[in-house]
Amino acid sequence: MSELAGLVAAVTGGASGIGLATARLLAARGARVAVLDLSTDVGVAGVLAVACDVTDDASARAAIGAVVDRFGRLDILVNNAGIGAQGTVADNPDDEWSRVLDVNVVGIARVSRAALPHLRRSPAAAIVNMCSIAATAGLPQRALYSASKGAVLALTRAMAADHVREGIRVNCVTPGTVDTPWVARLLAAADDPDAERAALAARQPTGRLVTAEEVAAAVAYLASPLTGAVTGVALAVDGGMDALRTRPAAAS
Incomplete structure (x- = not known):
């Protein structure tokens, strides 16, 4: 597939995990x-590595x-x-709330506002934000992380409304x-890593963890000019975790 030929993509947090899988697929x-x-240690041929701290406006613009x-x-x-956080609302001090929200939410705003002047000149402009199931389902021991990703979901929809007339999805x-x-x-770090895995x-109806490559495929779909009518989504x-309510598996 070459529907992205001629286009230029920037992926924040692209040195590992979902970001790296996304960079490779794009x-x-x-x-x-x-x-x-x-980190600029990417190790993907042809991919430009640029040092960037999303918590610093000058770094994002540079x-x-x-x-x-x-x-x-x-x-x-x-x-x-993005970064993670564990615990209830009682478990993280104020400086940790500030740190996580700064990376996960304000970081999106910093990089996006630096990119907007250039995206406005593109005939196929697209922004894809990384949210989480934590934005739509109440997960235990994830209060701070869930709050940050709920903000990402709301921010995505607000950005979509703000920039749709500029041709930016x-x-x-x-x-x-x-x-x-x-x-x-x-x-x-768990007491029983195998049981925790x-x-x-088990909490995902497919019965397995999602792969980074599967998430990357969704990002590529939303970034593609072939989905030019898709915005605010x-x-x-x-694995069906949010939408499905399956019956317990039969005992073997």
């Missing part, structure tokens, strides 16, 4: 891709500027950079539990 579909991350200087344009922005992907390095670290898999890639 490149495979013909886009020229830049990864914007604190990173977007570097992409446009290199490729001459910007058509697709994937706001994937804005959508988000809401993954379920994805088999990423971050989840692997959580599992490693089984529990995470939250695309679930969660």
Whole structure:
């Protein structure tokens, strides 16, 4: 598939996990891709690595500027950079709330506002934000993270309304539990990693974790000019977790 041929995409948080899978897929579909991350160790041939701290406005503007200087344009922005948090509302101090919201929510605003002047000149402009099942389903021990992703969902819809007349589509992907390095670290810290993995898999009706490549495919779909009529949408890639209410599996 080459529907992205001639287009330029920037992926924040693209050095690992979902972001890296997305960068690889966009490149495979013909886009020229830049990864914007604190780490520039990407290891994907042909992908431009640009140092970027989404919590710093100057860094975000410089990173977007570097992409446009290199490729001459910007058509697709994937706001994937994010961090996690565990616990109830009683478990995280104020500075942790500020840190997570700064990366997960304000970071999207910083990079997007730096990109908007360039996206306005694109004939196929698209922004895809990385949301989460935590925005639409109450998950235990995820109060801060859920609050940040609920904000991402609301922000996506507001951005879509603000920029639709400028020809810029804005959508988000809401993954379920994805088999990423971050989840692997959580599992490693659990008292019984195997039991915890089984529990995470079981809460998704498909009975398994989502793969980073499956999320990347959803991002590529929303970024493609072939979906030019799709904006303001939250695309679930969660194994049916949010929408389905399946009966318990029969005992063997």
